[in-house]
Amino acid sequence: MIKKFQFLCKPEVIYGANSISSLPSIVKSLNCKNLLIVVDKTFSKTIFFSDILKILQKENIKFFIFDKIEVEPDTEIGNECGKFAKKNKCDVVCGIGGGSVLDTAKAASILITNDGYIEDYQGLNKVPKPGVPKIMIPTTAGTGSEVTYTAVFIRKDLKRKGGINSPYLYPDYAILDPVLTIPLPPDVTASTGLDAFCHAIESYISRKANFLTEIISLSSMRLIWNNIYKVYIEGEDIKARENMLYGSFLGGIGLANAGVTAVHSMSYPLGGRYGIPHGVGNAMLLPYVLDSDIENDKSFTIKSKFANIIDYVMPQYKDKSEDFKSHLLIKEIKKLNEKLNIPRLRNFNIQFETFNQLAEEALQVQVPIENNPYPITKEHIIQIYKNAY
Amino acid sequence: MIKKFQFLCKPEVIYGANSISSLPSIVKSLNCKNLLIVVDKTFSKTIFFSDILKILQKENIKFFIFDKIEVEPDTEIGNECGKFAKKNKCDVVCGIGGGSVLDTAKAASILITNDGYIEDYQGLNKVPKPGVPKIMIPTTAGTGSEVTYTAVFIRKDLKRKGGINSPYLYPDYAILDPVLTIPLPPDVTASTGLDAFCHAIESYISRKANFLTEIISLSSMRLIWNNIYKVYIEGEDIKARENMLYGSFLGGIGLANAGVTAVHSMSYPLGGRYGIPHGVGNAMLLPYVLDSDIENDKSFTIKSKFANIIDYVMPQYKDKSEDFKSHLLIKEIKKLNEKLNIPRLRNFNIQFETFNQLAEEALQVQVPIENNPYPITKEHIIQIYKNAY
Numbered sequence: 199m200i201k202k203f204q205f206l207c208k209p210e211v212i213y214g215a216n217s218i219s220s221l222p223s224i225v226k227s228l229n230c231k232n233l234l235i236v237v238d239k240t241f242s243k244t245i246f247f248s249d250i251l252k253i254l255q256k257e258n259i260k261f262f263i264f265d266k267i268e269v270e271p272d273t274e275i276g277n278e279c280g281k282f283a284k285k286n287k288c289d290v291v292c293g294i295g296g297g298s299v300l301d302t303a304k305a306a307s308i309l310i311t312n313d314g315y316i317e318d319y320q321g322l323n324k325v326p327k328p329g330v331p332k333i334m335i336p337t338t339a340g341t342g343s344e345v346t347y348t349a350v351f352i353r354k355d356l357k358r359k360g361g362i363n364s365p366y367l368y369p370d371y372a373i374l375d376p377v378l379t380i381p382l383p384p385d386v387t388a389s390t391g392l393d394a395f396c397h398a399i400e401s402y403i404s405r406k407a408n409f410l411t412e413i414i415s416l417s418s419m420r421l422i423w424n425n426i427y428k429v430y431i432e433g434e435d436i437k438a439r440e441n442m443l444y445g446s447f448l449g450g451i452g453l454a455n456a457g458v459t460a461v462h463s464m465s466y467p468l469g470g471r472y473g474i475p476h477g478v479g480n481a482m483l484l485p486y487v488l489d490s491d492i493e494n495d496k497s498f499t500i501k502s503k504f505a506n507i508i509d510y511v512m513p514q515y516k517d518k519s520e521d522f523k524s525h526l527l528i529k530e531i532k533k534l535n536e537k538l539n540i541p542r543l544r545n546f547n548i549q550f551e552t553f554n555q556l557a558e559e560a561l562q563v564q565v566p567i568e569n570n571p572y573p574i575t576k577e578h579i580i581q582i583y584k585n586a587y
Numbered sequence: 588m589i590k591k592f593q594f595l596c597k598p599e600v601i602y603g604a605n606s607i608s609s610l611p612s613i614v615k616s617l618n619c620k621n622l623l624i625v626v627d628k629t630f631s632k633t634i635f636f637s638d639i640l641k642i643l644q645k646e647n648i649k650f651f652i653f654d655k656i657e658v659e660p661d662t663e664i665g666n667e668c669g670k671f672a673k674k675n676k677c678d679v680v681c682g683i684g685g686g687s688v689l690d691t692a693k694a695a696s697i698l699i700t701n702d703g704y705i706e707d708y709q710g711l712n713k714v715p716k717p718g719v720p721k722i723m724i725p726t727t728a729g730t731g732s733e734v735t736y737t738a739v740f741i742r743k744d745l746k747r748k749g750g751i752n753s754p755y756l757y758p759d760y761a762i763l764d765p766v767l768t769i770p771l772p773p774d775v776t777a778s779t780g781l782d783a784f785c786h787a788i789e790s791y792i793s794r795k796a797n798f799l800t801e802i803i804s805l806s807s808m809r810l811i812w813n814n815i816y817k818v819y820i821e822g823e824d825i826k827a828r829e830n831m832l833y834g835s836f837l838g839g840i841g842l843a844n845a846g847v848t849a850v851h852s853m854s855y856p857l858g859g860r861y862g863i864p865h866g867v868g869n870a871m872l873l874p875y876v877l878d879s880d881i882e883n884d885k886s887f888t889i890k891s892k893f894a895n896i897i898d899y900v901m902p903q904y905k906d907k908s909e910d911f912k913s914h915l916l917i918k919e920i921k922k923l924n925e926k927l928n929i930p931r932l933r934n935f936n937i938q939f940e941t942f943n944q945l946a947e948e949a950l951q952v953q954v955p956i957e958n959n960p961y962p963i964t965k966e967h968i969i970q971i972y973k974n975a976y
Contacts, residue, residue, distance in 0.1 A: 417802040
C-alpha cells in the first residue's frame with residue numbers, strides 16, 4: 199500500500215530539570231515588549247511561579263498575567279484572555295499550565311493578530327493570519343499541547359467542545375522542565391498522564407500512523423506506562439516526572455502527526471455536556487474502545503499492533519501469542535485505571551438514555567472517527583458507552 | 588542538564604512498494620516545465636528506470652537526464668550537472684540513485700538558482716538563495732540523503748571531501764519505494780546498509796542526541812540489524828528491502844538532527860585520498876571507534892548507551908550486565924562486517940606512515956569530531972586506524 203506523510207514537530211525544545219531558567223533569554227531573543235503570561239490558577243500560587251516571575255523581573259521583562267483559568271476553558275474565557283492581551287499590547291505569549299492554559303495561550307496568540315473571536319476560528323484552517331510567538335511550558339504531563347496545532351474550547355451555547363486547528367497555532371518554543379510538574383496532585387497526575395497515554399496509543403493505531411510516528415508513539419507509551427504509577431504515588435520522583443513529560447511530548451507528536459481515534463471523539467461530548475475532565479473521559483473510555491477495535495477490525499491488523507505494544511511496553515510477555523497479548527493489553531489498561539482510581543461513567547450523573555445523543559455528538563467529532571482502525575458506527579459507540587458505564 | 592533541539596524532517600514522504608507511481612503527480616503539482624533527472628549510471632540501464640521514464644512520458648512531462656555519475660562525485664561532475672540543468676532551464680530536480688546521485692541532484696537544485704560553483708558553497712550555510720524543488724528517490728538503503736541538508740563532493744585539487752551544508756538543500760519530497768532497491772548488488776547493499784547503520788548508531792551516541800532522536804536512531808538500528816543480512820543474501824526479499832529503506836530514512840533523520848561522530852570524520856579522508864566508498868570506510872572503522880569510545884569515555888554514559896542498543900536490537904541478552912552488553916555490541920558488529928565481507932584497511936593500498944596525515948585531515952572534519960562521546964585526539968585516531976588495519 200502506498201502511503202504518505204509530512205512530519206511536523208515545530209517548537210524549539212528546551213528540556214531537563216531547571217530548563218525554565220532559559221525563559222528570559224528566549225523572551226529577550228524575541229524582542230518582546232509586553233509578555234502575556236497565561237497561567238494555571240493553582241500553579242500561580244506556587245513558589246515555582248513566583249520564582250519564574252523573579253527571573254523575568256531580574257531581566258526587566260514586562261509581563262501581564264492572565265490567571266483566571268480553573269477548569270477546561272470555554273470560548274468566553276478564551277476571548278477574555280485575547281482581549282486582555284490586546285489591551286496590554288502583548289507581543290509574545292507564554293502559557294504555563296496544563297492543556298487548558300496552553301490552549302488558551304495559543305488562542306490568545308492568534309486573537310492578538312486577528313480581529314475575530316474564538317468561535318470564528320473553531321474548525322480546520324480558519325485562522326487568517328499568524329499569531330505572535332508562543333512559548334509553551336507544560337506543568338502537567340498530559341495534553342502535549344506544547345507540540346500540537348490545536349486549541350480546544352467549550353461552546354457553552356452548543357454544549358459542545360470545538361478545536362481551533364491551524365498551523366498558526368504551532369508553538370514556537372516548548373520548555374519541558376519536570377520540576378514544574380512536581381506540585382501536580384495525584385489525581386490530576388493520573389488523569390493527564392492517561393490522556394497522554396491515549397494520544398500515544400491512539401496515534402499508534404490510527405489509520406494515519408506511519409513508520410516514523412509509530413516508533414514515537416510506542417516510545418511514548420513505554421515512558422508513560424513505566425512511570426505513571428510512580429509519579430502517582432510519589433510526586434517528587436523527578437526522574438519519573440521527567441520521563442512522563444517526555445512521554446507526553448512524544449504522545450503530542452503522535453497526536454499532531456497521526457491524529458487520535460474514537461476515544462477522543464467519544465470523550466468530547468462528555469466534556470462538553472457534563473464537564474468531565476478531558477483526561478478522565480479518555481481514560482474511562484480507552485479500554486472499551488480498544489475492546490471494540492479488536493472485536494470489529496476485520497483486517498486483523500489491530501491485534502498485531504496491540505501485540506507490538508506489549509512487546510515494547512511489557513517485553514516479559516514477548517513469547518506469548520498475538521491473541522493473548524492483544525487481550526492482555528486491554529486487561530492491563532483496565533487494571534491501571536483501577537490502580538489510579540479513575541472513575542467509571544456511572545460515577546457521573548449520566549443517564550443511559552443520553553447515550554444516543556452522546557453518540558451522535560461523538561460522530562460529529564469527525565477526524566478521529568475517520569482515523570479509527572475500523573469504521574465505527576453509532577451503534578458501536580453506544581455499546582462502548584454502555585460497557586464503560 | 589539543560590539541553591535543546593529543534594527537530595527537522597522536511598520532505599513529504601511517499602512510501603511503500605510501487606510508490607514511484609506517484610512521481611508524475613508530484614512533478615505536475617510543482618508546475619514543472621523541465622524536469623532534471625539525475626540518475627545512477629547502473630540504475631539507468633535497468634527496466635525499473637525505463638518504466639519511470641514511461642510513466643513520465645505518459646503524462647507529457649519533459650525531462651533531461653544526467654547519468655554520468657559512476658563513483659562518488661567530485662566538484663567537477665557536480666558543476667557539470669548544474670550547468671546541464673541551467674542550460675536546459677530545469678525548474679525541478681529529481682535524484683534517482685544512491686547518495687552520490689542524490690547529493691548531486693541536491694547541489695544542482697541550488698546551482699540553478701545561484702551563480703557560483705560547488706566549491707563556493709562547501710561549508711556551513713554558504714548558499715545564498717533557495718534552490719528549485721527537489722524530489723529524492725533513493726535506490727540504495729544507505730545515505731539517508733533524501734532527508735538531510737548535506738551534499739558531499741570530493742575536491743580533487745585538495746584530495747579532500749567537503750559537504751555543502753545548507754537548509755536550502757533539504758529535499759521537498761522523498762519517495763521510498765523498496766522495489767527500486769532490488770537491482771542493487773550484494774556488496775553495495777551491504778556497504779550502503781552499514782553506512783545507514785553508522786548514521787543510526789553515531790547519531791544515537793552523539794553529544795547532540797536528544798530523547799526524540801534517540802528513539803528514531805534505535806529504531807533505525809533495529810530495522811537495519813534485522814534485515815541487512817537478509818537483503819545481502821536474498822536481494823529480492825521485498826519486505827526486508829522495505830525495512831532497510833525505512834531504517835535508512837530514519838538513520839538519515841538521526842544524522843540530520845543529531846549528527847554523526849568520529850567514524851564519519853575518519854572515513855572522509857579515506858574517500859578523499861584513496862577513493863574508498865563512503866559506506867565501506869564507515870563500516871571498516873565503526874567497531875574500532877566504538878572500542879575507543881568505551882575505553883576513553885570517562886563519563887561512563889557510553890556503556891549504558893551501548894547496553895540500550897543491545898536491549899533494543901538483541902533483546903535476548905536483556906538480562907546480561909551493562910559491561911557484557913557493551914562489549915557484545917562491538918563483537919557483533921565485527922562479526923556482521925565479516926559476514927557481509929567488508930574489507931579491512933589493509934586491503935587497500937594504504938601505508939601505516941600515512942595515518943598521521945589521515946588523522947590530521949580527520950580532525951578537520953570538525954563537527955562529527957565535536958559530537959563524539961569523548962574528546963577524541965589525533966593519537967586516538969591514529970590508534971583506531973591501526974586497529975582497523
